[in-house]
Amino acid sequence: MNDSAQWIVLLGFLVSLSLFFLALLINQSTLVGQTTAEGVLEFPKNDIRDTRDAIISIVSEGGDPDSLCDDIRKISLERKNTIVNCTISGKTVVIHYNNGVTLYEETVHV
Amino acid sequence: MVNDSGQLYTIEGLAAGLIMIATAYIVLGSTIVYTPGDTHIADMQLETLGNDALRMMDTPQNLSQATGKSSPLTTILTKTTSGSSDEVSFDGTTFHDKFSFYCNATAVQQNDDNIQFYANVTYRNTSGGLGQYFINSSRNMTGREHAVRVTKWVKVDEQENWDRPQFVLVEVLLWRA
Numbered sequence: 374m375n376d377s378a379q380w381i382v383l384l385g386f387l388v389s390l391s392l393f394f395l396a397l398l399i400n401q402s403t404l405v406g407q408t409t410a411e412g413v414l415e416f417p418k419n420d421i422r423d424t425r426d427a428i429i430s431i432v433s434e435g436g437d438p439d440s441l442c443d444d445i446r447k448i449s450l451e452r453k454n455t456i457v458n459c460t461i462s463g464k465t466v467v468i469h470y471n472n473g474v475t476l477y478e479e480t481v482h483v
Numbered sequence: 484m485v486n487d488s489g490q491l492y493t494i495e496g497l498a499a500g501l502i503m504i505a506t507a508y509i510v511l512g513s514t515i516v517y518t519p520g521d522t523h524i525a526d527m528q529l530e531t532l533g534n535d536a537l538r539m540m541d542t543p544q545n546l547s548q549a550t551g552k553s554s555p556l557t558t559i560l561t562k563t564t565s566g567s568s569d570e571v572s573f574d575g576t577t578f579h580d581k582f583s584f585y586c587n588a589t590a591v592q593q594n595d596d597n598i599q600f601y602a603n604v605t606y607r608n609t610s611g612g613l614g615q616y617f618i619n620s621s622r623n624m625t626g627r628e629h630a631v632r633v634t635k636w637v638k639v640d641e642q643e644n645w646d647r648p649q650f651v652l653v654e655v656l657l658w659r660a
Contacts, residue, residue: 375488382495389502396506400513410523419534420634427636427650434552436638436648444650445636448605451613452652453634
């Protein structure tokens with residue numbers, strides 16, 4: 374049996390294996406980008422911040438709390454399919470937010 | 484007796500075949516993932532950009548705006564005194580200019596990008612129901628755009644058909660064209 378040049382064959386085998394793992398890395402990297410972007414898109418960070426800002430400004434800037442809360446509640450339900458509820462008693466605000474995926478509750482003293 | 488020369492070649496051939504099949508499998512699989520993954524990333528960036536632009540427009544630009552609790556966006560949505568008294572009047576031109584400017588400026592130069600928008604506002608009418616007005620758009624929509632939506636709550640004190648200060652929802656569709 375001719376056993377010369379075994380090192381060369383072995384090295385070729387190693388190179389092909391490393392190529393295989395590189396391909397695996399590329400395959401997984403696209404998946405990581407997709408799931409990250411999906412996570413960002415699905416989590417309503419700006420939505421919650423904006424709603425929270427608006428509700429808190431009712432107390433800090435004045436105005437009729439009942440009708441202003443009602444605006445946010447009705448428009449949220451119609452345009453964003455999101456259940457928003459706010460209860461304002463004095464300087465205490467209770468915010469409830471639920472868009473079917475993310476639930477957010479907060480009690481804040483302004 | 485069986486001839487046992489060339490066994491290493493046989494093993495190498497088998498291994499190479501397996502690796503090629505595995506690689507082909509991975510490559511075919513990754514092309515299926517590639518397209519939706521890419522669009523999600525672009526959508527995310529567009530949504531972030533739009534939210535930032537709206538937030539910038541709803542930030543007071545000077546001391547008098549800050550003390551008056553107004554912003555460029557509330558000024559755009561508030562009834563202009565010069566308009567006819569029984570019509571809803573938005574400053575759609577200013578909205579167009581500012582929003583397009585914020586969205587399409589890159590680090591290198593202004594109007595460098597080609598992002599289009601379509602904006603409207605949802606409000607409560609005098610009977611408590613919902614109504615919607617068109618603000619402005621940079622282009623007519625055909626329905627084939629791959630658009631994302633960004634929204635912003637704005638408190639507007641005075642506008643025709645709105646009988647009290649109220650929160651309205653500005654909705655903007657953004658897409659690249």
